[in-house]
Amino acid sequence: MARMKFVCDAERCIECNGCVTACKNENEVPWGVNRRRVVTLSDGVPGEKSISVACMHCSDAPCMAVCPVQCFYRTEEGVVLHDKDVCIGCGYCSYACPFGAPQFPSQGTFGARGKMDKCTFCAGGPEANGSEAEFEKYGRNRLAEGKLPACAEMCSTKALLAGDGDVLADIFRTRVLHRGSGAEVWGWGTAYGSQQAGKPANGGTR
Amino acid sequence: MRRAAGTLVALVAGAIVLAACTEKPQTNSEGVKYDAPPWSGTAKQTNNGTPFTASGWQVGDRAAWERQIKVRSNGQNEYSRVN
Numbered sequence: 001m002a003r004m005k006f007v008c009d010a011e012r013c014i015e016c017n018g019c020v021t022a023c024k025n026e027n028e029v030p031w032g033v034n035r036r037r038v039v040t041l042s043d044g045v046p047g048e049k050s051i052s053v054a055c056m057h058c059s060d061a062p063c064m065a066v067c068p069v070q071c072f073y074r075t076e077e078g079v080v081l082h083d084k085d086v087c088i089g090c091g092y093c094s095y096a097c098p099f100g101a102p103q104f105p106s107q108g109t110f111g112a113r114g115k116m117d118k119c120t121f122c123a124g125g126p127e128a129n130g131s132e133a134e135f136e137k138y139g140r141n142r143l144a145e146g147k148l149p150a151c152a153e154m155c156s157t158k159a160l161l162a163g164d165g166d167v168l169a170d171i172f173r174t175r176v177l178h179r180g181s182g183a184e185v186w187g188w189g190t191a192y193g194s195q196q197a198g199k200p201a202n203g204g205t206r
Numbered sequence: 207m208r209r210a211a212g213t214l215v216a217l218v219a220g221a222i223v224l225a226a227c228t229e230k231p232q233t234n235s236e237g238v239k240y241d242a243p244p245w246s247g248t249a250k251q252t253n254n255g256t257p258f259t260a261s262g263w264q265v266g267d268r269a270a271w272e273r274q275i276k277v278r279s280n281g282q283n284e285y286s287r288v289n
Contacts, residue, residue, distance in 0.1 A: 002272060002275060073240065073241070075241055075244075076243065077244065081241060123241070123244060124241070125241065126240065129241075129244070129246060129247065129248050130247070130248025130249060130256060141244070143244040143275075144242075144244040144248045145247075145248055145256070145258050145259045146259060146260035146262065146263050146271060146274045146275070146278070147278065148275070148278050148279065148282075152282065153278075153282075158282055158284060161279075161282050162279075162282075163275065163276075163278070163279030163282070164275065164276065164279055167276060167279040167280060170283075171279075171280070171282060171283040174283060174285050174286075175283075175285065
């Protein structure tokens, strides 16, 4: 049985925010709610790294552990989902989550916290698969269409991977073994020309 | 006698420590609605899914869905696609 996971390769992420846009478009996520976002460390200085973060669908999910109304459930594929009809919007899950995945829309006159919204791994919710009710509450159910989450499938650099954890581990292992550094980096010659591959522009030493 | 007791204590302690290495079941006992499995598709089986359903698998066939997801996951590996 597959165990669905996300992996983001910080060496590849270029902070394009395409995953964020794809998620918002695919699931028609309302204003003020970002199920996925790109976090950049050391922004603007050499060595900056970006990583795309959303619900990581934990195997031992803390949100599920602290929810007072037990609105979370875990599918056979390891996707952590929740029932918005049961959620009371208390926010405990947002304190428990180390990734900041649970989001709360500000609705109503006084900006009262609405029901929690989070990444569903494009697997919808407890409503009937592909139904209008499921789409309105949780977004598209791409898994039931035989597809992977939109964010990962459209990632241009394939920094963000989604799918069975074992498959992702194999992909990542291959990538790390082949990636190398400098002139060995995949696509370096295409991008910069093989003559100067791995050499600094001024001809000096690194 | 004392050695046997020591061994027994060590075994019990080992069992207690290793019990933390098992995976905790996250079954839903509180009655929250369960979701339909993804291989049941987004429409009736006779309809073979909706126009959005990816081709290459039959709605309702679990093994076919798992193969489809595996192929799709492996499609993210450009090393296997290019080489």
